[in-house]
Amino acid sequence: MEIIDLSGLNLHEKEQRILEASIKVFSEKGFSAATTSEIAKNAGVAEGTIFRYFKTKKDILRGILIQTINLVGEKLVIEQVEKILLDNADKDLHTTLKELLYDRLKLVDSIFPMARVIITEALFHEDVREAVFEHIIAKALNVFSLFHQRMAEKGVLRNDLEPEILFRSIIGNMAILIAQKKMFNDQFKLADLDSEFEKMFDVLLYGIAKRD
Amino acid sequence: MEIIDLSGLNLHEKEQRILEASIKVFSEKGFSAATTSEIAKNAGVAEGTIFRYFKTKKDILRGILIQTINLVGEKLVIEQVEKILLDNADKDLHTTLKELLYDRLKLVDSIFPMARVIITEALFHEDVREAVFEHIIAKALNVFSLFHQRMAEKGVLRNDLEPEILFRSIIGNMAILIAQKKMFNDQFKLADLDSEFEKMFDVLLYGIAKRD
Amino acid sequence: MEIIDLSGLNLHEKEQRILEASIKVFSEKGFSAATTSEIAKNAGVAEGTIFRYFKTKKDILRGILIQTINLVGEKLVIEQVEKILLDNADKDLHTTLKELLYDRLKLVDSIFPMARVIITEALFHEDVREAVFEHIIAKALNVFSLFHQRMAEKGVLRNDLEPEILFRSIIGNMAILIAQKKMFNDQFKLADLDSEFEKMFDVLLYGIAKRD
Amino acid sequence: MEIIDLSGLNLHEKEQRILEASIKVFSEKGFSAATTSEIAKNAGVAEGTIFRYFKTKKDILRGILIQTINLVGEKLVIEQVEKILLDNADKDLHTTLKELLYDRLKLVDSIFPMARVIITEALFHEDVREAVFEHIIAKALNVFSLFHQRMAEKGVLRNDLEPEILFRSIIGNMAILIAQKKMFNDQFKLADLDSEFEKMFDVLLYGIAKRD
DNA sequence: TATGAATGAGAATTCATTCAT
DNA sequence: GATGAATGAATTCTCATTCAT
Numbered sequence: 001m002e003i004i005d006l007s008g009l010n011l012h013e014k015e016q017r018i019l020e021a022s023i024k025v026f027s028e029k030g031f032s033a034a035t036t037s038e039i040a041k042n043a044g045v046a047e048g049t050i051f052r053y054f055k056t057k058k059d060i061l062r063g064i065l066i067q068t069i070n071l072v073g074e075k076l077v078i079e080q081v082e083k084i085l086l087d088n089a090d091k092d093l094h095t096t097l098k099e100l101l102y103d104r105l106k107l108v109d110s111i112f113p114m115a116r117v118i119i120t121e122a123l124f125h126e127d128v129r130e131a132v133f134e135h136i137i138a139k140a141l142n143v144f145s146l147f148h149q150r151m152a153e154k155g156v157l158r159n160d161l162e163p164e165i166l167f168r169s170i171i172g173n174m175a176i177l178i179a180q181k182k183m184f185n186d187q188f189k190l191a192d193l194d195s196e197f198e199k200m201f202d203v204l205l206y207g208i209a210k211r212d
Numbered sequence: 213m214e215i216i217d218l219s220g221l222n223l224h225e226k227e228q229r230i231l232e233a234s235i236k237v238f239s240e241k242g243f244s245a246a247t248t249s250e251i252a253k254n255a256g257v258a259e260g261t262i263f264r265y266f267k268t269k270k271d272i273l274r275g276i277l278i279q280t281i282n283l284v285g286e287k288l289v290i291e292q293v294e295k296i297l298l299d300n301a302d303k304d305l306h307t308t309l310k311e312l313l314y315d316r317l318k319l320v321d322s323i324f325p326m327a328r329v330i331i332t333e334a335l336f337h338e339d340v341r342e343a344v345f346e347h348i349i350a351k352a353l354n355v356f357s358l359f360h361q362r363m364a365e366k367g368v369l370r371n372d373l374e375p376e377i378l379f380r381s382i383i384g385n386m387a388i389l390i391a392q393k394k395m396f397n398d399q400f401k402l403a404d405l406d407s408e409f410e411k412m413f414d415v416l417l418y419g420i421a422k423r424d
Numbered sequence: 425m426e427i428i429d430l431s432g433l434n435l436h437e438k439e440q441r442i443l444e445a446s447i448k449v450f451s452e453k454g455f456s457a458a459t460t461s462e463i464a465k466n467a468g469v470a471e472g473t474i475f476r477y478f479k480t481k482k483d484i485l486r487g488i489l490i491q492t493i494n495l496v497g498e499k500l501v502i503e504q505v506e507k508i509l510l511d512n513a514d515k516d517l518h519t520t521l522k523e524l525l526y527d528r529l530k531l532v533d534s535i536f537p538m539a540r541v542i543i544t545e546a547l548f549h550e551d552v553r554e555a556v557f558e559h560i561i562a563k564a565l566n567v568f569s570l571f572h573q574r575m576a577e578k579g580v581l582r583n584d585l586e587p588e589i590l591f592r593s594i595i596g597n598m599a600i601l602i603a604q605k606k607m608f609n610d611q612f613k614l615a616d617l618d619s620e621f622e623k624m625f626d627v628l629l630y631g632i633a634k635r636d
Numbered sequence: 637m638e639i640i641d642l643s644g645l646n647l648h649e650k651e652q653r654i655l656e657a658s659i660k661v662f663s664e665k666g667f668s669a670a671t672t673s674e675i676a677k678n679a680g681v682a683e684g685t686i687f688r689y690f691k692t693k694k695d696i697l698r699g700i701l702i703q704t705i706n707l708v709g710e711k712l713v714i715e716q717v718e719k720i721l722l723d724n725a726d727k728d729l730h731t732t733l734k735e736l737l738y739d740r741l742k743l744v745d746s747i748f749p750m751a752r753v754i755i756t757e758a759l760f761h762e763d764v765r766e767a768v769f770e771h772i773i774a775k776a777l778n779v780f781s782l783f784h785q786r787m788a789e790k791g792v793l794r795n796d797l798e799p800e801i802l803f804r805s806i807i808g809n810m811a812i813l814i815a816q817k818k819m820f821n822d823q824f825k826l827a828d829l830d831s832e833f834e835k836m837f838d839v840l841l842y843g844i845a846k847r848d
Numbered sequence: 849t850a851t852g853a854a855t856g857a858g859a860a861t862t863c864a865t866t867c868a869t
Numbered sequence: 870g871a872t873g874a875a876t877g878a879a880t881t882c883t884c885a886t887t888c889a890t
Contacts, residue, residue: 014850028336029336030242030243030244030332030335030336031242031244031245032242032243032244032245033244033336035883035884035885036884036885036886037884037885040852045850045851046850046851046852047851047852047885047886048850048851048852048853048886048887048888049849049850049851049852050885050886051885051886051887052849052850055886056885056886057884057885057886116335119335120242120332120335122395123242123328123331123332123395124240124241124242124245129395129396129399130399133396133399137396137399138399152422155422156421156422157420157421157422158418158419158420158421158422158423159422161411161414161415162411164400165411165412165414165415166415166420168385168388168389168392168412168415169384169385169388169412169415169416169419169420170420171388172381172384172385172386172387172388172389173380173381173384173385174384175384175387175388176380176381176383176384176387177380177384180380183334183335183341184341184345184349187341187342187345187349187350188376199373199374199377200377200380200381202373202377203373203377203378203380203381203419204381204419204420205419205420205421206370206418206419206421207415207416207417207418207419208369208370208378208381208382208416208417209368209369209370209417209418210364210367210368210369210370210371211370224874226874226875247858247859247860248859248860248861249858249859249860257875257876258875258876258877259860259861259876259877260861260862260863260875260876260877260878261874261875261876261877262860262861263860263861263862264874264875267861268860268861269859269860269861438870438871452760453760454666454667454668454756454759454760455666455668455669456666456667456668456669457668457760459862459863459864460863460864460865461863461864464873469871469872470871470872470873471863471864471865471872471873472865472866472867472871472872472873472874473870473871473872473873474864474865475864475865475866476870476871479865480864480865481863481864481865540759543759544666544756544759546819547666547752547755547756547819548664548665548666548669553819553820553823554823557820557823561820561823562823576846579846580845580846581844581845581846582842582844582845582846582847583846585835585838585839586835588824589835589836589838589839590839590844592809592812592813592816592836592839593808593809593812593836593839593840593843593844594844595812596805596808596809596810596811596812596813597804597805597808597809598808599808599811599812600804600805600807600808600811601804601808604804607758607759607765608765608769608773611765611766611769611773611774612800623797623798623801624801624804624805626797626801627797627801627802627804627805627843628805628843628844629843629844629845630794630842630843630845631794631839631840631841631842631843632793632794632802632805632806632840632841633792633793633794633841633842634788634791634792634793634794634795635794648853650853650854671879671880671881672880672881672882673879673880673881681854681855682854682855682856683855683856683881683882684854684855684856684857684882684883684884685853685854685855686882687881687882687883688853688854691882692881692882693880693881693882
């Protein structure tokens with residue numbers, strides 16, 4: 001996976017403005033349909049300036065990917081670990097899980113434009129998928145596995161299935177909720193994110209089957 | 213919702229070939245990055261021929277949308293109803309649900325290229341989202357609601373939550389499985405779809421929480 | 425001048441329909457902007473049929489030119505001669521001239537769509553100009569010269585200037601009236617063609633200068 | 637009439653070169669038959685550069701129209717007024733008229749390529765006709781009306797007909813002379829413009845009829 | 849460093865003409 | 870003879886990228 005070089009993230013102010021503008025424009029139109037001219041306008045720089053900081057338009061995408069990975073890797077994974085390690089004593093694991101997922105949901109909600117860009121490109125490009133897997137999914141899965149182990153020991157999570165399976169369900173349920181909120185809010189007339197999360201959490205934990 | 217005119221689906225052979233080639237190319241590169249020249253090459257027609265059947269490149273997309281909606285609406289929703297109505301006597305509902313979801317999974321798996329095109333465009337265009345909602349989601353939700361009622365009466369599905377919530381979880385779990393299979397198969401080294409389905413079905417039904 | 429071969433004007437019915445449709449479409453949009461598809465639609469034939477009768481689109485124009493020349497040469501020039509020869513006895517020349525010009529005006533008015541096509545093309549192509557000159561202008565000028573001679577003898581027309589000069593003024597005055605009628609009728613709110621002709625005839629004959 | 641926005645005529649050098657090349661090419665081939673590629677070659681710029689200055693090919697035409705109207709409006713109408721106002725004392729009106737028309741003839745002769753483009757388009761498009769009428773014809777007619785009033789008072793021009801009629805004859809006689817010069821010079825073997833003008837002026841003033 | 853005018857390769861689209869039926 | 874689907878060269882227009890200032 002050579003697409004990402006995470007070193008040297010000393011971002012010039014204009015570089016950052018260009019990245020932000022690109023996230024906005026890519027997110028609204030998709031990578032191909034976006035033009036460097038519109039990005040420049042949004043960033044408040046000349047079109048030529050973009051190419052001082054990014055050799056090609058493709059490199060802007062790479063820049064976004066790097067930033068996303070950085071941000072998500074930091075907030076979504078690192079902080080998660082801290083939470084798990086810190087919250088042993090005073091709170092029970094069930095509450096911790098709930099809080100954890102709720103925080104993740106808020107996070108994803110807030111970086112949705114960025115996520116949309118990454119997801120769309122990941123749909124079409126293997127190298128982007130690899131980067132996402134290596135830098136986000138694999139790490140998150142590792143953390144979750146640790147967490148799952150502890151949860152399973154305490155009898156909160158199932159241990160008759162691999163953690164990957166549980167993780168997948170978590171991601172699936174969270175993803176579809178976000179998607180519904182972001183893309184079909186008008187059609188579904190959903191409740192606020194808080195109460196939607198409660199229901200999702202319920203189904204995620206206990207399934208759709210009627211209990212005996 | 214004016215994007216779709218489902219009438220007149222008497223598809224000329226070349227028109228069909230162009231649509232198929234478009235699905236392939238759009239699916240590989242996305243709508244904007246795909247070129248009519250490449251579509252023509254894939255369809256084995258002259259570039260000009262495309263524009264005999266579709267006024268603009270955008271219209272090809274519309275054609276795909278119409279076909280997908282038709283196909284999905286027919287196979288995914290209509291056949292589902294039949295299944296439900298026919299399978300009352302000889303099979304229990306739990307088995308029916310399993311079969312039903314498994315069939316849906318296979319279907320989505322098979323039309324994934326088409327689905328990928330639609331999903332990407334839906335991400336960026338409200339009118340596509342509306343079409344997808346009206347012609348697929350809303351219908352499917354209706355059918356599921358009927359099914360849920362029966363399932364709930366029989367004590368198979370939960371009735372303490374709205375059917376929408378259960379439906380969302382089903383979609384979420386199925387979607388993430390497909391995505392994993394189609395996009396990260398190399399990374400995850402998944403088992404075959406059959407056994408992955410079994411696990412997903414388990415988690416979907418009973419949740420990730422440990423039972424008391 | 426090889427553009428025209430006036431022989432063989434045995435027009436097939438469809439050929440005639442194609443020519444008529446072409447006059448309509450060329451006249452509305454100009455030669456280049458007109459499409460053979462639209463001509464075909466207007467003529468009520470298949471597009472391929474056009475190319476049975478005319479090797480190229482350019483040839484349709486040639487066909488129109490031939491027809492125009494034929495028609496104008498016949499009606500505008502030949503009949504004019506007859507009029508002159510027949511009207512010696514019973515009418516004075518002044519009345520004859522008036523009638524003559526009035527008839528020409530009506531004729532040009534009626535074939536305006538055809539004329540518009542020819543004029544536009546003549547503006548851009550030397551060969552068309554040559555054809556128009558040779559087959560229409562030169563002939564008309566010849567006839568007028570004869571007529572002028574007789575008129576001059578009778579003291580009706582000036583003989584201190586070459587007939588070409590008088591002829592030019594006639595054409596100029598008639599042309600500008602037609603143009604005004606056909607192109608700026610909304611802006612000028614002209615009277616009917618009859619009374620406009622009367623004024624034009626007055627100015628043409630006696631000039632714009634105040635008589636002593 | 638929205639086709640024209642006369643503001644902002646600060647023409648960039650390349651823009652001017654593109655307009656000049658367009659006048660040349662449009663004038664030679666007509667708008668539809670002209671290609672942007674040929675315009676670019678003539679202007680000595682890349683084809684893409686054209687579209688920096690003019691959004692569409694149609695907009696180039698609009699640019700020409702604006703320039704023509706400006707030029708003609710300025711030179712043909714404004715200067716005319718000055719001439720009339722200044723020449724009261726030292727020259728008689730008859731001489732003034734002659735000079736005036738002769739200058740107009742020279743002007744039209746010099747902008748003939750531009751005029752040819754405008755005329756052709758005016759033949760087919762109402763909006764162009766309206767622009768020409770409003771910005772050129774109407775203004776010129778106003779000026780002439782003033783001039784006619786003074787001329788009539790001095791007994792130089794007829795006052796038994798509306799000035800529009802006289803104006804029409806002037807335009808007709810001038811137009812046909814220009815047309816003859818520009819389009820049929822080879823065929824007619826005309827004298828130089830000066831002496832042709834003399835004859836035209838004679839016929840225009842005194843008509844084609846023999847005086848008693 | 850920043851600019852934005854200029855570029856030109858490449859994209860979508862048009863349309864006269866051909867040809868199998 | 871007539872058709873109209875198919876063609877592909879030509880056309881308008883776009884836009885990432887370069888470079889002189």
